[in-house]
Amino acid sequence: MSLSINLTVNGAPQDISIQDARVTLLDLLRERMALPGTKKGCDRGQCGACTVLLNGKRVNSCLTLAATLNGAEVTTVEGLAKGDSLHPVQTAFIENDGFQCGYCTSGQIMSAVGLIAEGQAGDDPERIREGMSGNICRCAAYHGITKAVQEATRAMSDTHTGDVK
Ligand code: FES
Ligand code: FES
Numbered sequence: 001m002s003l004s005i006n007l008t009v010n011g012a013p014q015d016i017s018i019q020d021a022r023v024t025l026l027d028l029l030r031e032r033m034a035l036p037g038t039k040k041g042c043d044r045g046q047c048g049a050c051t052v053l054l055n056g057k058r059v060n061s062c063l064t065l066a067a068t069l070n071g072a073e074v075t076t077v078e079g080l081a082k083g084d085s086l087h088p089v090q091t092a093f094i095e096n097d098g099f100q101c102g103y104c105t106s107g108q109i110m111s112a113v114g115l116i117a118e119g120q121a122g123d124d125p126e127r128i129r130e131g132m133s134g135n136i137c138r139c140a141a142y143h144g145i146t147k148a149v150q151e152a153t154r155a156m157s158d159t160h161t162g163d164v165k
Helices: 025-032 088-095 105-118 125-131 142-159
Strands: 003-009 012-018 051-054 057-060 073-075
Touching: 012 025, 025 051, 051 105, 057 105, 088 105, 088 142, 105 125, 105 142, 125 142
Parallel strands: 003 073
Antiparallel strands: 003 012, 051 057, 051 073
């Protein structure tokens, strides 16, 4: 039995037919929607590589069943830039060396966008580390990640460009 849902992904409404109620948002994005920017690390909610925004809040897409998302809005890393202009969080990750191999980076960036939108990041590195603690980096690029979140928080409070919609 198939199930139809309507989902808005990166601003584009999509009608999707789901054949298996167990399919996750992560697999839907990567395998059905050609959006491989969202990464599969552990596939069990432990690493944060699969983080996306769901109705503006960060979630692990590997733990989110696609069948539950009728009417939802999803933003992935592919939806952050506006044309050639990177999102301030993307720019800050580049400028602060917030990555090495890059495998965790899209999840880190989406989590940072969510954290800043929550208004919880502030300028305190300890609070940023706590707020980003669900995102594991096996390359241990944490110093640059924390600096990037600090810098993006400042840039976005100066320019009010944190809106990802
Ligand atoms: Fe989802 Fe690791 S792949 S938390
Ligand atoms: Fe390699 Fe984070 S940059 S896992």
